[in-house]
Amino acid sequence: MTLTLQPRHDTALSGRLSRSAAERSAGSGARTAEVSKWLAGRRNAHRFAVTRIPFADLEGWAFQPETGNLAHHSSRFFTVEGLRAEIGGEPATRWTQPIIKQPEVGILGILAKEFDGVLHFLMQAKMEPGNPNLLQLSPTVQATRSNYTNVHRGAAVKYIEYFTRAGHGRRVLADVLQSEHGSWFFHKSNRNMIVETAEDVPQDPDFIWLTLGQIGELLHCDNLVNMDARTVLSCAPVDFSETSALLPDTSLRSWFTGERSRHETRMSCVPLRDVAGWERDAWSIRRPDGRYFEVVSVGVEAGSREVSNWTQPLFEPTAQGVVAFLVQRFGGVPHLLVNARVEGGFLDTVELSATVQCTPDNYRGSDAAGPPPFLDLVLAAGPEQVRYEAVHSEEGGRFLNAEARYLIVEPESPIEGGLPPGFCWLTPGQLSALTRHGHYVNVQARTLLSCMTTGAVTW
Numbered sequence: 001m002t003l004t005l006q007p008r009h010d011t012a013l014s015g016r017l018s019r020s021a022a023e024r025s026a027g028s029g030a031r032t033a034e035v036s037k038w039l040a041g042r043r044n045a046h047r048f049a050v051t052r053i054p055f056a057d058l059e060g061w062a063f064q065p066e067t068g069n070l071a072h073h074s075s076r077f078f079t080v081e082g083l084r085a086e087i088g089g090e091p092a093t094r095w096t097q098p099i100i101k102q103p104e105v106g107i108l109g110i111l112a113k114e115f116d117g118v119l120h121f122l123m124q125a126k127m128e129p130g131n132p133n134l135l136q137l138s139p140t141v142q143a144t145r146s147n148y149t150n151v152h153r154g155a156a157v158k159y160i161e162y163f164t165r166a167g168h169g170r171r172v173l174a175d176v177l178q179s180e181h182g183s184w185f186f187h188k189s190n191r192n193m194i195v196e197t198a199e200d201v202p203q204d205p206d207f208i209w210l211t212l213g214q215i216g217e218l219l220h221c222d223n224l225v226n227m228d229a230r231t232v233l234s235c236a237p238v239d240f241s242e243t244s245a246l247l248p249d250t251s252l253r254s255w256f257t258g259e260r261s262r263h264e265t266r267m268s269c270v271p272l273r274d275v276a277g278w279e280r281d282a283w284s285i286r287r288p289d290g291r292y293f294e295v296v297s298v299g300v301e302a303g304s305r306e307v308s309n310w311t312q313p314l315f316e317p318t319a320q321g322v323v324a325f326l327v328q329r330f331g332g333v334p335h336l337l338v339n340a341r342v343e344g345g346f347l348d349t350v351e352l353s354a355t356v357q358c359t360p361d362n363y364r365g366s367d368a369a370g371p372p373p374f375l376d377l378v379l380a381a382g383p384e385q386v387r388y389e390a391v392h393s394e395e396g397g398r399f400l401n402a403e404a405r406y407l408i409v410e411p412e413s414p415i416e417g418g419l420p421p422g423f424c425w426l427t428p429g430q431l432s433a434l435t436r437h438g439h440y441v442n443v444q445a446r447t448l449l450s451c452m453t454t455g456a457v458t459w
Helices: 013-022 032-045 212-218 227-234 249-262 375-379 428-434 443-453
Strands: 048-053 061-063 070-072 079-087 093-101 106-115 118-127 135-138 141-143 170-179 189-197 207-211 265-270 293-302 309-317 321-330 333-342 350-353 356-358 386-393 403-409 423-426
Touching: 013 118, 013 212, 032 118, 032 135, 032 207, 032 212, 061 309, 093 265, 106 227, 118 212, 135 227, 170 443, 189 227, 207 212, 212 227, 227 386, 227 443, 249 333, 249 350, 249 423, 249 428, 321 375, 321 443, 333 428, 350 443, 356 375, 375 403, 386 443, 403 443, 428 443
Parallel strands: 106 189, 321 403
Antiparallel strands: 048 293, 061 070, 070 079, 079 093, 079 265, 106 118, 106 141, 118 135, 118 207, 170 189, 293 309, 321 333, 321 356, 333 350, 333 423, 386 403
C-alpha cells in the first residue's frame, strides 16, 4: 500500500475565507438586510415560551438529599454543584459558589459550502430558553452529547452526520476543543468545528446560508448572533497578514506559560449544600447582597427543538457585563491588550481574556472590592474611540438573560508606564493563532475575535 503525502497547510484557504468576508451585503441567497426579517418569520412559525417556575415544578430534576446538588434523574445533561476556590497570594483569595458541572463534550459545528466560488456557512435559527429574544443565529449543529445521542428521546439533531461521520465529501477547516464560561462552568469543553462539504445539502426552513462577511455585518446587531456561533467563527483560520509584533510568537507563548505557572490555585467541586454565603428559597439560590448571579428554573415550550417541552435550571446574572479590548498601535501595527485571567472553572489555571471582563455593578457599594484595571478607561471612551460595540447574550442553554456590552476601544492617548501583572500586548493575528490550541483564549475574548475573523472589525 502506497501512502500519499499531503501539504501540511492549505495555502488557498485564507484567500477563500477573505473572499467570503468581503461579501457583506448579499450571498447566494438572502441579502444581509433581510436576515432579521427571516428570523422574525422563523419565530412566528413556531410556538416559543419561557416561564419562570419554582424548583418544586422542575420535572426530572431534584436536589439530591445527600449533597444538595441539583441533578437530572438520568444522571446526564448537567448538575448544579458547589465550587471551592482558592488563589494563592498575600493574602490568598478564597470563595465558594454554585457552578455547573457538565463533563460531556458537545459539538458546536458550522457547515460550509461554496456557492458561485464563495464560501457560505449554514446558520440555524435556534431557540434557547435563556436568550433575551429567544431566537438567534446559531451554528449548524449546537448539541450536547446527551442531545445528539438522544438521551432526551426527541427528534434527531439535524445535520449532525456531517460532524460525526466521515464521508459526505467533507473537509475539516477547523476543529479544536474550547472552554466555556470559567466563572459558571467547571472544566467545560466543547468541540468547535468548521466542516466544508462538496455535496448537495438538504435545505431546512430553519437554516440559512450566509457568507462570512454577512455574519460579520450581523455581529453589529444586538443579540442576533449567538455565543456558540461566535466561538466557532473565532476559530476560522483567517490570515491577518502581519509580519511583526511587539513579542515574537515564541516569546508570547513563553509569557503565557509563565502566567500559567505563577498562579497557585486550588479549585474543586463540593456539595452544593456546603456553599457558604448563598441562600435558597422556593424560587432561587442567591447571595443576600444581590451580587453576581442567581440559580433559577424555567419551563420551556419550543416548537422547533428536538424536544418541544421541558424544564431546567438556569444561571441568571444580576446585571449586565462589560467585555472590552483596548487597542494600541506600535509601529502602525494594532495590538490588543490581553489579560491572563484566573477563573474558578478553567481546566488549566488561566486563559487569555479581553482587557476588561467584569460586571461593573459588582464593584459598587462601600464593601465592594476595587474595580479591575482599565475599566474606567473603557467606560469613559467617547464614540470616536470605539471601534466596535454591541450587546451580545451568553450561552442561552444554561444562562438566563446573560448579556454583556462588547467593545473594542482605541484610546486617543497611549497607555503610559508599565502594565499590571498578567497583561500583555499581542496582535489580532497572534490571538487568532492561539485559538488553534484548546483552552488558550477564553469564550468572551473569542466573541471579540469573531468580529475580526468575519471582518466586522478591520484594521
